[in-house]
Structures are given as C-alpha cells and as structure tokens.
Amino acid sequence: MSISEHLKRSAILGLGISMLLALVLSALLFRAEERDLGLQERQRLAVLQANALVLAVADTDAEATRKRVQEIQKLDPQIESVIIVAGAQLLASTRPEDAAPRQLRREEKPLFDLSNLIRTARETNRGEEIVRKKTIQVEEAAQGHLVVTMPYLAAGEFAGIMQMQFNLAAADVGTVADDTVSLPLLMLLLALLAGVMLRLDAGRRIDFAKLLALAVFLVIAVFYQQQRIGRLEQIEKQDNKSVAASYLATAEQFDRLGYLPLLRDPAVVNLWDTDHYQRPRGLIGADGSISVEAQTRQLGKRADFIRPILWVIDLLAVAVLLMFVYGYAARAYAAFKAHIDAYIYVAPAMIGMLVLVFFPFMYGITLSFTDTTLFNESLPFSDRLIGWDNFKAILGDFNIYQSTADGISWNYQNFYWTLMVTVIWTVTNVTVGVTVGFMLAMALNTDGLKGKAIYRVLLILPWAIPNYITALVWRGMFHPQFGVINQVLQMFGMEPVAWFDGVVSSFITGLATNGWLSFPFMMVVILGALQSIPKDMYEAAEVEGASRWQRLRYITLPLLKPTLIPAIVLSVVWTFNMFNIIFLVSGGEPAGANEILVTKAYKIAFEQYQYAYAAAYSTVIFMILLVYGFFQTRITKATESF
Amino acid sequence: MADPKTKNHIWLHLGLISFTVLALYPVLWVLALSFSGQQSVGLIDLPQDPSFLERFRAILPLPAHWSVTNFVEVWTEQQFGRWLWNSVIISLMTTLLGVFLACTAAYAFSRFRFPGRSTGMLMFLVSQMFPGTLMLIPLFIIIVKQLELGNTYLGLVIVYATTSIPFCVWMLKGYFDTIPYDIEESALIDGASRLTIFWRIILPLAKPAIAITALFSFMTAWNEFILASVFMESEANYTAPVGLRFFVGGFSSQWGYFAAGSVIVSLPVVALFLQLQQYLISGLTAGSVK
Numbered sequence: 001m002s003i004s005e006h007l008k009r010s011a012i013l014g015l016g017i018s019m020l021l022a023l024v025l026s027a028l029l030f031r032a033e034e035r036d037l038g039l040q041e042r043q044r045l046a047v048l049q050a051n052a053l054v055l056a057v058a059d060t061d062a063e064a065t066r067k068r069v070q071e072i073q074k075l076d077p078q079i080e081s082v083i084i085v086a087g088a089q090l091l092a093s094t095r096p097e098d099a100a101p102r103q104l105r106r107e108e109k110p111l112f113d114l115s116n117l118i119r120t121a122r123e124t125n126r127g128e129e130i131v132r133k134k135t136i137q138v139e140e141a142a143q144g145h146l147v148v149t150m151p152y153l154a155a156g157e158f159a160g161i162m163q164m165q166f167n168l169a170a171a172d173v174g175t176v177a178d179d180t181v182s183l184p185l186l187m188l189l190l191a192l193l194a195g196v197m198l199r200l201d202a203g204r205r206i207d208f209a210k211l212l213a214l215a216v217f218l219v220i221a222v223f224y225q226q227q228r229i230g231r232l233e234q235i236e237k238q239d240n241k242s243v244a245a246s247y248l249a250t251a252e253q254f255d256r257l258g259y260l261p262l263l264r265d266p267a268v269v270n271l272w273d274t275d276h277y278q279r280p281r282g283l284i285g286a287d288g289s290i291s292v293e294a295q296t297r298q299l300g301k302r303a304d305f306i307r308p309i310l311w312v313i314d315l316l317a318v319a320v321l322l323m324f325v326y327g328y329a330a331r332a333y334a335a336f337k338a339h340i341d342a343y344i345y346v347a348p349a350m351i352g353m354l355v356l357v358f359f360p361f362m363y364g365i366t367l368s369f370t371d372t373t374l375f376n377e378s379l380p381f382s383d384r385l386i387g388w389d390n391f392k393a394i395l396g397d398f399n400i401y402q403s404t405a406d407g408i409s410w411n412y413q414n415f416y417w418t419l420m421v422t423v424i425w426t427v428t429n430v431t432v433g434v435t436v437g438f439m440l441a442m443a444l445n446t447d448g449l450k451g452k453a454i455y456r457v458l459l460i461l462p463w464a465i466p467n468y469i470t471a472l473v474w475r476g477m478f479h480p481q482f483g484v485i486n487q488v489l490q491m492f493g494m495e496p497v498a499w500f501d502g503v504v505s506s507f508i509t510g511l512a513t514n515g516w517l518s519f520p521f522m523m524v525v526i527l528g529a530l531q532s533i534p535k536d537m538y539e540a541a542e543v544e545g546a547s548r549w550q551r552l553r554y555i556t557l558p559l560l561k562p563t564l565i566p567a568i569v570l571s572v573v574w575t576f577n578m579f580n581i582i583f584l585v586s587g588g589e590p591a592g593a594n595e596i597l598v599t600k601a602y603k604i605a606f607e608q609y610q611y612a613y614a615a616a617y618s619t620v621i622f623m624i625l626l627v628y629g630f631f632q633t634r635i636t637k638a639t640e641s642f
Numbered sequence: 643m644a645d646p647k648t649k650n651h652i653w654l655h656l657g658l659i660s661f662t663v664l665a666l667y668p669v670l671w672v673l674a675l676s677f678s679g680q681q682s683v684g685l686i687d688l689p690q691d692p693s694f695l696e697r698f699r700a701i702l703p704l705p706a707h708w709s710v711t712n713f714v715e716v717w718t719e720q721q722f723g724r725w726l727w728n729s730v731i732i733s734l735m736t737t738l739l740g741v742f743l744a745c746t747a748a749y750a751f752s753r754f755r756f757p758g759r760s761t762g763m764l765m766f767l768v769s770q771m772f773p774g775t776l777m778l779i780p781l782f783i784i785i786v787k788q789l790e791l792g793n794t795y796l797g798l799v800i801v802y803a804t805t806s807i808p809f810c811v812w813m814l815k816g817y818f819d820t821i822p823y824d825i826e827e828s829a830l831i832d833g834a835s836r837l838t839i840f841w842r843i844i845l846p847l848a849k850p851a852i853a854i855t856a857l858f859s860f861m862t863a864w865n866e867f868i869l870a871s872v873f874m875e876s877e878a879n880y881t882a883p884v885g886l887r888f889f890v891g892g893f894s895s896q897w898g899y900f901a902a903g904s905v906i907v908s909l910p911v912v913a914l915f916l917q918l919q920q921y922l923i924s925g926l927t928a929g930s931v932k
Binding site: 335339341342343345346348349350352353355356357358359360361363364367377440443444446448449450451455457458459460461462463464465466467468469470472473474475476477479482483484487488490491516524577579580583584598601602605606611614615617618619621622625626629 | 651654655657658661662665666667668669671672675682683684692694697698700701742743744746747749750751754756757759762765766769771772773774775776777778779780781782783784787800801803804805807808811836840864865867868872883886887890891897900904907908911912915916919
C-alpha cells in the first residue's frame with residue numbers, strides 16, 4: 001500500500017489539520033486575552049493613581065493644589081508628569097518648563113477641546129442618569145506609557161481636567177511563568193498518533209473509527225482550552241492582588257501626609273479603583289481587601305465572553321475534521337487542481353476585492369457596534385464594544401422638533417429630519433430630471449427638426465463635465481453678494497437672496513445644480529426609447545382620430561415605461577448618494593438642515609471624529625438601500641413581464 | 643403659403659435655443675471667468691447704484707478684459723501643475739492596475755467553468771450596493787491609520803482600481819463571451835498554452851472593450867473627490883479635484899484660478915465623453931435590457 005493510499009485511509013490528515021486549527025486559533029485568542037489583561041491592569045493602576053490625586057486636591061486652594069501635585073508626583077517614580085487645566089488656564093504642572101500657572105498657549109488648544117469633551121460627557125451622564133459616556137480617557141502612547149485624562153473637581157463641581165502621564169513598562173503585570181508551547185505540541189502529537197491508528201471505512205456512513213476520531217478531537221481540544229482558561233483566571237487574580245497592593249501603599253502614604261484618611265473597613269466602597277465611567281469596580285475594599293464574590297463575578301464574566309468564541313472555534317475545527325474524514329477535502333483538492341488555471345486568473349481581482357471591499361465592509365459593520373472615536377482608537381477592542389447603543393441612539397431618537405413660544409423649531413441633527421430631507425431631495429430631483437429630460441427628448445424627436453445633432457451635443461455637455469466642478473461653479477453663481485443669480489434678481493428690481501441662510505433657499509441651490517447635472521442622462525435615455533417607437537403606430541392612431549394627448553397617453557408613455565423605469569431606479573440611487581452636490585454647493589447649510597444622509601455620515605466621521613457612530617449611520621443607510629434594492633428588483637421584474 | 647409645420651418649428655427652435663443658452667450659461671461663465679485675469683466671483687465691478695443695463699452687462703458671460711494670466715499663474719504661482727501631475731499619475735496607474743485585474747478575472751469568468759464561478763460573479767455585483775460612506779471610514783482607518791498609506795499614490799491607486807473592478811469585469815466578460823470559442827480551440831490543438839491564447843488572441847480581439855474599460859477606470863480616478871480629500875492631507879499631494887476645491891472652498895476665493903484649472907481639467911474628459919458617449923450609453927442601458 002502506497003503512502004498516499006495510507007493517508008487516504010487513515011484519519012491522520014483530518015485529525016492533524018483540525019487539531020492544529022483548533023490549537024492555533026485558541027492559542028491566538030488566549031494570547032490576545034492575556035495581553036488585554038496586561039493592558040487592563042496597567043490601565044487600572046493608572047486610573048487608581050489618577051482618581052487618588054483628583055480626590056486629594058478636591059478641597060484645596062490653587063496654591064496647595066500645586067504643592068500636592070508636585071509631592072504626589074515625587075512619591076511615585078512611575079508618574080512621569082501631571083498637569084491640571086482649568087478653563088483656559090494651566091493651573092498646575094509638574095513639568096518645570098511649563099511654568100504653571102499660566103494661560104494655555106495656542107498649540108495647546110487640544111487640551112482645551114479635550115476638557116470640553118469630558119465636561120460634555122459628564123453632563124450627559126448626569127442629565128440622562130444613565131452612564132453612557134466615558135469620563136476617563138486613557139491613551140496608550142507607547143509600550144507601557146499611559147496618559148490618563150479625567151475631570152478635575154473643585155468643591156464637587158467640574159473645574160477642568162487632570163492629565164497624568166505614566167511609565168508602567170516596569171510594573172508588575174501579572175503573568176504565570178510557564179511555557180505555552182510544549183503542551184499544545186504534545187496534544188498535537190497525541191492527535192496524530194490517534195490518527196495513524198484509526199482506519200476509516202469509506203463504505204459506511206458511520207463507523208467506529210469516525211466516531212472515535214471525533215471523540216479524540218473533542219477530548220484534547222476541551223482539555224487544552226480548560227487548562228488555558230484556568231491560567232487566565234490565575235493571572236486575573238494576581239492582577240487584583242497587585243492593584244490592591246498598589247492601592248494600599250498609596251493610601252497609606254496619603255494618610256500619613258494628611259491628604260486623605262485611610263478607612264480600614266472592607267465594607268466602605270473604594271473610590272479609587274473605578275472603570276472608565278468613574279464607577280467603582282467594587283473588587284477592592286477601602287482597606288485593600290479583595291472581595292471574593294466580586295472576583296468570582298469578574299472571572300465568570302470573562303469566561304462567559306471567551307466560551308462562545310471557543311465554541312465557534314471547535315465547531316469550525318470539527319467541520320474541517322468531518323470534511324477530511326468523509327473525503328470532501330480530497331475531492332475539493334482534486335477540483336482545485338483540475339481548475340487551477342481558472343483560479344490563478346481570478347485570484348488577483350478576487351484578493352483585491354476581498355481585502356479592499358469585503359473586509360472593509362465587515363470592518364465597518366463591526367465598528368458600528370463600538371464607541372470608537374479619534375481619542376480612544378488605541379484601546380483594546382473589548383473595551384470599545386457597546387452593542388446596539390449606536391443604533392438605538394440613531395433610530396430611537398424621536399426628538400425631531402420642539403414647540404417653543406415662536407412656533408416649532410426643528411432639530412436638524414436628528415436622523416429622521418435628515419432622512420426626510422434625503423427623501424424630498426431624491427423625489428424632487430428625479431422629478432425635475434425626468435420632466436425636463438422628457439420635454440427635451442420630445443422636442444428633439446420632432447420630425448424634420450433641423451440641427452438636432454447640434455442641440456443634442458450641446459445639451460449633453462452638463463453631463464460630461466466632472467460633477468464636482470459643476471457643484472463649485474453653481475456655488476459661485478449663488479454667491480450672495482456677487483453671484484450671477486442675485487444680479488438677475490436685482491436686474492428685475494427684486495431683493496437679493498442670501499441663498500445659504502434659509503432652509504428652503506439653500507435646498508433650492510442643490511436642486512438647481514443637480515437638476516442641471518441630471519437632465520441630460522434622462523434626455524438621452526428617453527430620446528433613444530422614443531426613436532425606437534415605430535412611426536406607423538402614431539399614423540394609425542391619427543387615422544383613427546386620436547388626439548395629441550391621447551397619442552401621448554396611450555402610445556408614447558406605455559412604450560417608454562420599460563426604458564424609463566430602470567433609468568429612474570438608477571437615478572434614484574445616484575441622487576440618494578449624491579454626496580458632491582450637497583457637500584460642495586450648500587455644505588448642508590444652514591446649521592446642517594440640508595444635509596442628506598451620506599454627507600451627514602461623512603461629517604460625523606471626519607468633522608466630529610466619531611468613527612463608530614458614523615459607521616452605524618452608514619450601516620443604516622446601507623439597510624435603507626438594501627430594502628430599496630429588493631423593491632427595485634420587484635419593480636424591474638414587473639416591467640419586464642409587461 | 644406658409645406651411646403650418648415649419649411655423650411650429652420656429653417656436654420649437656426658439657424654445658430649444660433659449661433653453662440651450664440657459665443650460666450652457668454655467669459653462670460660458672466659467673470660460674469667461676478663466677479668461678478674465680481676475681480672482682473675484684463677479685465678472686464686472688458694478689458702480690454704487692447700477693442701472694438695468696449695467697447689471698445686464700454684469701451677467702453677460704464676457705470678461706471686462708481678456709487675459710490669459712489666470713492660466714499662466716495657475717501653473718507658475720500655484721501648485722496646480724503638481725496637483726495635475728498627481729492626478730495624471732494616479733489615474734494612469736489606476737487604469738493599468740484596474741485593466742489588468744479586470745481582464746484576467748473577466749477572462750476566467752467567460753472561458754472557464756469552475757466551482758465558485760457564479761458565487762464570485764454575484765459577489766462582484768453585490769459589492770456595488772455598498773454605500774461609499776460605509777466604506778470610507780474603514781478604508782480610512784485601514785489605509786491611512788494602519789497601513790500608513792495616506793499621502794501616497796499607492797493608497798489611492800489600489801482603492802480606485804478595486805472599486806472600478808466589478809463594472810469593468812462585467813463589461814469585459816460580456817465582450818469576451820462574444821468572441822467565438824473556435825479560435826481558441828484551434829490554437830489549443832496547435833499546442834498554444836492558455837497564457838499565449840489570452841495574450842496573443844483574446845486581448846488583441848478585445849481591444850475596443852479594453853479601451854472602454856481603461857477609459858472608465860481613468861475617469862473614476864480622474865473625477866474622484868471624496869476619497870482623495872480624505873487620504874491626501876498635505877497640500878503637495880492633492881489631486882486636481884481636491885486642489886480645485888482648495889481654491890474656492892472654506893474662506894479662500896480665488897475664482898479665477900479655479901476657473902482656469904477647471905477648464906484644464908475638464909477639456910480632456912469632455913472631449914473623451916463626447917467621442918465615446920454612444921458606447922457609454924449603450925453600456926448603461928445594456929444592463930436594463932438584458
């Protein structure tokens with residue numbers, strides 16, 4: 001029996017490959033989790049110190065605050081620098097070159113912006129009485145270097161921000177010293193050994209060898225994964241211990257220096273060890289003791305997060321195993337080998353599409369379930385995950401208008417307002433395009449009209465010019481002071497219009513531009529269809545005594561329908577997504593009232609830097625287009641059967 | 643005796659001419675502005691209390707003084723030459739890459755029957771439904787933040803090339819399907835390899851379709867504005883569209899430079915468009931007929 005025969009008959013390939021897959025994927029998951037734990041511990045240590053400092057200077061005057069900040073920084077070599085910004089003032093800083101107190105400099109504007117951001121986050125949380133926005137910003141500048149920014153309180157009120165820079169590269173990050181290589185290697189060897197010994201019976205659907213292979217795989221995989229979960233729990237327990245130790249050391253020093261009293265009572269809530277929403281974790285008591293229940297809860301939470309992922313990994317590997325065991329893999333390989341030419345030709349384009357179209361698409365969908373902004377990009381993924389909150393915020397916000405004494409004031413930032421504007425925008429534009437295009441096509445289709453070709457070429461020009469240039473040109477023509485359109489109005493004694501200041505007038509600027517841009521397409525399409533209608537139909541109708549209107553109603557329109565409907569369907573999508581016109585002509589003025597969905601999503605991402613919210617917004621747009629797509633295919637099919 | 647039909651046509655001509663003049667007004671306005679030698683958005687400086695005629699003169703698309711200084715200065719004093727160069731390079735590279743990717747894939751889809759063929763073609767079609775903004779943010783994070791390809795030609799080129807693939811593949815596949823298989827069969831019998839057939843027989847036969855595909859890829863890159871404005875942050879790396887907006891966006895209003903630049907950028911595209919419009923229109927309507 002040849003080696004390849006042997007390979008086919010034994011379970012060695014199947015067990016080996018599926019085992020390798022399961023081991024590698026779980027090992028990657030656990031390694032990511034361990035690194036995440038390390039990062040989290042560093043963040044906890046940093047947040048602990050930051051909370052402690054803010055509490056220690058909460059009730060002191062400016063001079064004493066500066067003094068304490070200096071002293072605290074000297075106490076702990078891990079603290080590289082501390083600054084406190086109150087309004088536009090740099091209140092305290094441990095960096096000698098800063099010479100605090102002084103006004104913020106121009107290049108320090110980001111600090112001022114960050115302060116406003118955190119103030120808003122804090123006020124949102126207070127106002128809604130739901131903790132939704134993070135008030136502590138943590139940024140990992142380089143390996144082990146952390147920057148923590150959080151509210152600086154004076155007499156219980158928000159007074160500014162405190163920013164602390166740490167070097168925690170040398171911090172005692174919990175690890176369990178033992179190697180992670182030999183165990184999985186041993187497991188793999190075991191699986192291979194079992195594979196060699198098992199003889200598959202290709203003739204039977206279920207035989208003893210197949211069941212045994214499955215059992216061997218499951219036992220080994222589950223054993224390995226349980227072992228790694230145990231290791232993870234050990235690390236997490238150690239982390240809690242080192243955070244508690246760090247807390248106790250600092251608390252004792254603060255107690256001795258008279259900043260804050262140390263209450264040696266396990267029941268008192270520890271206010272230093274908080275999450276990024278400044279909620280106490282409840283893991284460590286005020287006396288530095290670790291609560292066993294809270295720790296069990298914490299460990300359980302992580303295990304709950306990991307287990308489903310492990311299930312998916314195991315399922316995947318079992319699928320691979322079954323593919324091999326039942327010979328599908330061999331057949332797939334044979335097919336691949338037979339069509340290798342075709343796959344080589346397709347591969348470049350396919351890889352390009354996967355990497356630059358499908359992967360970004362999935363990435364965008366995933367992003368929409370996080371709270372990623374410009375400021376917290378570097379945080380680990382699990383910290384940014386927030387579930388459906390973005391979608392709830394977009395779709396669940398019905399605060400569309402407010403009734404005030406002066407009447408109704410619309411909330412232009414609301415999703416439904418923008419959706420309404422987008423729908424009106426699409427409907428009016430397509431109507432204008434079709435009407436103008438139809439009238440021109442009818443005119444150009446007149447028998448014996450001279451110079452048809454010249455008209456056609458001249459009227460098609462607006463379509464040929466790049467649309468961003470068109471948009472900017474019209475922006476110039478609508479210029480409130482020197483624009484041509486206001487000159488015309490004044491020529492006839494009318495008042496000039498401040499086009500971009502009113503909701504309706506601003507909408508008209510976009511409509512005029514896009515109308516100008518889109519009628520040639522409709523004109524050309526309709527003209528083509530009109531020319532294909534046989535002349536004798538009209539002649540017959542004329543003989544029968546049909547009026548002009550009747551000929552239009554009963555011959556032209558029905559025969560145009562199969563061409564017109566796909567063209568309308570296409571132009572609805574184009575107009576719905578017409579970013580350039582809105583963005584470049586009116587820019588959504590005034591106050592974002594004329595924004596359409598796509599420009600709104602762009603502004604959320606690149607002017608407010610809320611990447612995740614913008615991704616969720618775009619996902620909603622995609623859903624709308626998808627629903628439209630379903631209707632579109634139904635409509636198109638209906639016209640085809642017509 | 644007057645023929646009633648001719649009389650009708652006079653009115654029709656009047657209507658058509660006035661509409662054409664209106665429709666061409668923006669074009670004429672840009673042309674006038676580009677030859678005006680000044681930067682303001684108004685062509686004429688109006689006196690304090692202008693009369694009807696003076697206002698009428700102001701809206702006529704004729705510059706007060708004819709001059710080519712805008713065209714000269716946009717090259718010499720502004721970076722427009724550089725931006726145009728960036729656009730040319732990016733568009734040419736996109737065309738090369740896009741046509742290569744589309745030709746090979748379309749050939750496989752047209753000539754081979756292999757598992758995954760229909761799935762692959764469907765995938766290309768579905769990708770056309772993804773909205774630009776949904777792709778924009780991940781692409782920005784992946785290309786600019788992770789791969790650090792912001793401000794480079796390569797970043798824009800690979801994105802443009804892949805976005806133009808689906809349309810090009812479908813179009814080329816349609817054309818390849820019309821090339822009779824007999825030619826290839828006889829070449830196969832004569833001992834030619836698949837690669838030789840593709841290179842020596844199919845590609846030369848498909849020249850017209852490849853020309854259209856190339857044009858489409860070129861126009862995609864040449865006219866694209868959003869991605870370029872997000873990817874290219876430093877002024878030296880702007881493409882022509884981003885640069886043109888730079889002249890008149892925000893608080894700057896160098897309308898003369900903008901107009902001159904627009905004329906330069908539009909001329910080749912408009913010329914190509916008018917030449918090839920019938921192919922483009924048949925390509926667009928073909929989808930609806932099939």
